[in-house]
Amino acid sequence: MMSNRAHQPLISEQEYLEGELHSDIKHEYIDGMIYAMSGASAAHNRIAGNIYGEFRNHLKGKPCQPYSADMKAKIGSKYFYPDVLVDCTDLADDQYFTDSPTIIVEVLSKSTKQIDKTVKFNTYIQIPSLQEYLLVEQDTAEVEVLRRRTNWKAEHYFLGDIIKLDSIDLTIKVADIYDRVKNTDVLEWLEKQAKQTTTEQE
Structure with a gap:
């Protein structure tokens, strides 16, 4: 989530x-x-x-490992903090960034959506190791997956x-x-599921 x-x-x-x-702020x-x-x-x-x-x-127990938002992704002279990434190399214990992620995930908010879909997307796809990029909406329930094997078609x-995720x-x-998110889409879906379960039990 890039800000000012x-x-x-x-x-x-x-x-x-x-x-x-040494910074308290990323x-x-x-x-x-x-x-x-x-x-x-x-x-x-x-x-x-x-x-x-x-x-x-x-x-x-597998070679690939996920990292949370404290691990930076390096692309040329740019460093971003993806919300989640997966790296399949053996990163050193004292390493603070990777230039070889396999998957990158960004959770979208109103303030970051445009950057995640444009600036970061156009930068991330330059990483040779990257195979899949997930854009996950926060305020609705929608996940956009872009894959190298389909030429980044959404x-x-x-x-x-x-x-x-291949x-x-x-x-x-x-x-x-x-799970445990309470936006409108999720609440409506859970209500529909509950009604369906009740109907099936009757």
Whole structure:
């Protein structure tokens, strides 16, 4: 979630990386400019946490590993903090960024949606290792999946759908991504499911 630019002159990558180690606020870095990260809502954290949990359970004991929002993705002279990423290399314990993610997930909010769908998308797809990019709506229940093998053509998934992530051989339900989230789409879907269950029991 990139927010306002911090008002200061251009800094080097090394200065940025060293500064992040001691900063109470996370910043994203684009060609010498740094941008402070805004805070995330409970819904945002639930969605990202649900996805990370599904990835972690599935990948336990396997070469690929998921990372949460504290791991940076490096693309050239840019550094972003994806909400969740999966890396299939053996990162060192003291590494704070990866330039070889296999999957990147961004949870969208009204303030970040445009950046995630344009600036970050156009940057992320330059990563040779990246196979799948997930854009997950926060205020509605919709997941957009873009895959390298389909030339980044968008596929949309909704409650009741199942997503297959080929790069890590994982099947995940959209409903599990939105577990405990209470936006309008989820509440209406849960009500419909409850009614259907009641009808079947009668």
